[in-house]
Amino acid sequence: MGTFGFSAEKLKNIESYLQEKYIDTNRYVGTLTGIYRNGQIGFISTLGLMDRESRKPVERDTIFRIYSMTKPITSVALMSLYEKGLFQLDDPVSEYIPSFKDLKVYAEGIPGNYKTNYPDREMTIRDLLSHQSGLTYGFMERTNVDAAYRELGIEKESQENLEKFVNVLSTIPLEFSPGMAWNYSVSTDVCGYLIEVISGKSLDSFFEEEIFQPLGMPDTGFYVPPIKTQRLSSNYEYREGKEPILVDDANSGSYINSPTLLSGGGGLVSTLDDYMAFCKMILGKGALEGHRILSRKTLDLMSSNHLTNGKDLRSCAYGRWSETSYTGIGFGLGFSVLLDPAASQISGSKGELAWGGAASTAFWIDPLEDMAVVFLTQLIPSSTYNVRRELRSLVYSALSD
Numbered sequence: 267m268g269t270f271g272f273s274a275e276k277l278k279n280i281e282s283y284l285q286e287k288y289i290d291t292n293r294y295v296g297t298l299t300g301i302y303r304n305g306q307i308g309f310i311s312t313l314g315l316m317d318r319e320s321r322k323p324v325e326r327d328t329i330f331r332i333y334s335m336t337k338p339i340t341s342v343a344l345m346s347l348y349e350k351g352l353f354q355l356d357d358p359v360s361e362y363i364p365s366f367k368d369l370k371v372y373a374e375g376i377p378g379n380y381k382t383n384y385p386d387r388e389m390t391i392r393d394l395l396s397h398q399s400g401l402t403y404g405f406m407e408r409t410n411v412d413a414a415y416r417e418l419g420i421e422k423e424s425q426e427n428l429e430k431f432v433n434v435l436s437t438i439p440l441e442f443s444p445g446m447a448w449n450y451s452v453s454t455d456v457c458g459y460l461i462e463v464i465s466g467k468s469l470d471s472f473f474e475e476e477i478f479q480p481l482g483m484p485d486t487g488f489y490v491p492p493i494k495t496q497r498l499s500s501n502y503e504y505r506e507g508k509e510p511i512l513v514d515d516a517n518s519g520s521y522i523n524s525p526t527l528l529s530g531g532g533g534l535v536s537t538l539d540d541y542m543a544f545c546k547m548i549l550g551k552g553a554l555e556g557h558r559i560l561s562r563k564t565l566d567l568m569s570s571n572h573l574t575n576g577k578d579l580r581s582c583a584y585g586r587w588s589e590t591s592y593t594g595i596g597f598g599l600g601f602s603v604l605l606d607p608a609a610s611q612i613s614g615s616k617g618e619l620a621w622g623g624a625a626s627t628a629f630w631i632d633p634l635e636d637m638a639v640v641f642l643t644q645l646i647p648s649s650t651y652n653v654r655r656e657l658r659s660l661v662y663s664a665l666s667d
Contacts, residue, residue: 270306285313294510296316296328312324332535335621335627341601369385377414380439382439394460396597398449399449403451418434428458454530454531468528480557483544486534501514548565549633549638552564598619600621618631625645627648628640628648628653639657
């Protein structure tokens, strides 16, 4: 185990910055930040409250809604089936979801009265993992396609299970032919269904047996059981000029009961230590404390930029919304990949893997520095503040070796 390699004095800047800019001003109700490097979690910062209404402080074991930070876990889980030879990345998705065989691409019209064209080729599993599938999200509110997502309730609360979710999804045209562009989407939810189809297990059971138990992630799951609800944070929403409003109460909210639809795109809750264990597995080239989840070569494949012609997101993103900035950033199989720190204008290393969640949570993994950073809070939307880039400046400036 090497030294942690940070300046203690500079690390204090992280906590004071978050306290003064975000907690004291009521921008965030509470935050939890952890830094792992060279074999140790050498920095933990707990600030503010996990539940404003009951004045409960954030603790190291507080449980947070991680939303889209679920996506890398789902992607790793699916690729563990790839390692068993159960699918290939260029397999058409329709081999596993027959209703996807007839997917068309939007040309014009409104929901219920579309004109469509045939795609240039079928959607593949790689298209799903890299968000080049032509699928979208209803909350984008950009096109007549995402309007249909809202109209048909392509949301986890309104679908009975993953099978019905994908069958409803198959009735809506794609935004573009698969592989033609990048668009943040429900693709990873479809990956979750593929895990169920290919493995024959429910998504929660697969996660528990293949990811959470081996990595020691006891507090990660699709809901919080009664014995742990006292550790669940509340979730808040930004209001301009006012303090955040409570939108999901820890005691009576949407995460205290098992959901009917298991969202591989955004359904998990987790803790700092649990998610850090996942990050440590990535840094460990697929293994943690004797438990191997993936091989080094599979992680190399996932960490490569899979955008067409090696482009960055700025060059090929269809929508203007995502959990990362666009310039100098590529996308692998489940993560963003930093291609060019200078172009992205943020401190970091080539090959850094990252993503975030709708409630402003974020993580990044820097293999070159043997470092992982996890930031947890509960404020939607995640685009409210620029804290993810600010944290990078603060963390990298604190390095001492």
